[in-house]
Amino acid sequence: MATTTNDGTELYFETFGSADDPTVLLVNGLGSQMINWEPDFCRRFVDRGYQVVVYDNRDVGLSGKTPGTPPNVLALMDNFRSGTPATGTPYTLTDMAEDGLAVLDAVGAERAHIAGMSMGGMIVQRMALHRPDRVASMTSIMSTTGAPGVGAATSEAAATLVTPAPEDREGYIAHTMESRRIIDGSHHSPDYWRQHAGRTYDRMFHPIGPAFQIAAIAADGNRTEELASMTVPSLVIHGRMDPLITLSGGEATAAAIPDAELLVIDEMGHDLPPEIWDEVVAAMIGLFDRAGG
Numbered sequence: 001m002a003t004t005t006n007d008g009t010e011l012y013f014e015t016f017g018s019a020d021d022p023t024v025l026l027v028n029g030l031g032s033q034m035i036n037w038e039p040d041f042c043r044r045f046v047d048r049g050y051q052v053v054v055y056d057n058r059d060v061g062l063s064g065k066t067p068g069t070p071p072n073v074l075a076l077m078d079n080f081r082s083g084t085p086a087t088g089t090p091y092t093l094t095d096m097a098e099d100g101l102a103v104l105d106a107v108g109a110e111r112a113h114i115a116g117m118s119m120g121g122m123i124v125q126r127m128a129l130h131r132p133d134r135v136a137s138m139t140s141i142m143s144t145t146g147a148p149g150v151g152a153a154t155s156e157a158a159a160t161l162v163t164p165a166p167e168d169r170e171g172y173i174a175h176t177m178e179s180r181r182i183i184d185g186s187h188h189s190p191d192y193w194r195q196h197a198g199r200t201y202d203r204m205f206h207p208i209g210p211a212f213q214i215a216a217i218a219a220d221g222n223r224t225e226e227l228a229s230m231t232v233p234s235l236v237i238h239g240r241m242d243p244l245i246t247l248s249g250g251e252a253t254a255a256a257i258p259d260a261e262l263l264v265i266d267e268m269g270h271d272l273p274p275e276i277w278d279e280v281v282a283a284m285i286g287l288f289d290r291a292g293g
Contacts, residue, residue: 163175
């Protein structure tokens with residue numbers, strides 16, 4: 001458990017395994033804390049000889065929070081859908097990519113295998129484009145390119161992004177469970193999400209944080225042309241059942257990145273349940289091996 005800073009923003013991180021081993025950096029999605037990367041998932045990489053690093057993105061968990069009034073989420077979503085990048089946002093996905101690099105600096109990792117879920121996938125795409133010298137391989141999970149219409153959410157799933165969570169603990173838990181019912185795949189577990197939502201609320205409840213992160217996504221725009229220049233060995237993982245970032249988002253990402261591998265998991269939604277960990281970890285280790293470590 002430790003902290004570092006990037007451009008004045010404090011970043012909280014934790015590590016699993018030995019610093020002498022190659023590093024895997026795992027990056028979270030919109031509004032999610034680093035505890036979304038379950039310790040048992042992380043230890044599967046440790047058991048294969050890797051150090052795993054997880055951290056809270058800015059505006060979530062125990063990392064720093066942006067002061068001031070949050071942006072208008074509905075307007076930002078309109079920007080994203082229209083393909084017109086938002087301007088004047090407090091920070092960008094490139095800034096969030098720099099956060100991840102600052103965490104790597106803090107653990108002494110010159111290069112790392114990087115993987116991100118959802119918004120985290122967008123962040124690791126930016127990291128690989130911005131600093132390919134720091135990236136051994138890139139895995140984009142349940143994410144997209146930022147192109148308008150690609151990976152478009154169903155109306156029910158989109159509503160989970162813009163419906164505010166109640167501020168009381170039980171209301172928050174119920175809200176989370178209903179959101180997960182909508183966006184999870186066939187391995188959805190109400191009991192798991194009841195327990196996880198309670199842990200999340202108790203660790204840090206910061207309901208305005210996701211609005212700032214959505215602003216960073218909206219400011220980034222369409223990465224498709226830039227992804228065509230990517231030189232980092234890449235894997236794209238997506239769920240066929242994902243209603244929040246639908247399968248076309250993963251397909252477009254894999255098509256945009258030269259020589260990227262695409263793994264589609266039939267029973268996966270916008271989630272990473274234990275039932276698919278073996279398949280996901282095996283695919284990622286295979287990428288690490290092809291990338292040279």
